[in-house]
Amino acid sequence: MHIVIGLIIAFVLVAxxxxxxxxxxxxxxxxxxxxxxxxxxxxxxxxxxxxxxTATKGPPESCKANLPKT
Structure with a gap:
């Protein structure tokens, strides 16, 4: 029973x-x-x-591919 609960929790976290x-x-x-x-x-x-x-550390959070280029 503990294994099943652990698998469900792992699946939810991965999703x-x-x-x-x-x-x-x-x-x-x-x-x-x-x-x-x-x-x-x-x-x-x-x-x-x-x-x-970006002004934050790391790459942008969203994809810019669909935005018009300037």
Whole structure:
């Protein structure tokens, strides 16, 4: 009985974390340190070519592929 409960909890946790990263699943962000602007960090997606600046540590949280490029 404990094994079944453990498996159910593990399944729920895996499903939760897989859904949390759903917005960036297809993007593979690479930091371009030569193009940083002060505290803003530039990232470019290796998959779709989208570019984004972030002020937070780490890559963008969402995919920018569907946004119009400027």
């Amino acid at each position: 939760f974390f897989a859904r949390r990263n759903r917005g960036t699943r297809r993007c593979r962000w690479r930091e371009d340190r030569t193009r940083n602007r002060g505290t803003l960090r530039k990232y470019k997606c290796a998959a779709c070519g989208a570019e984004a600046f």
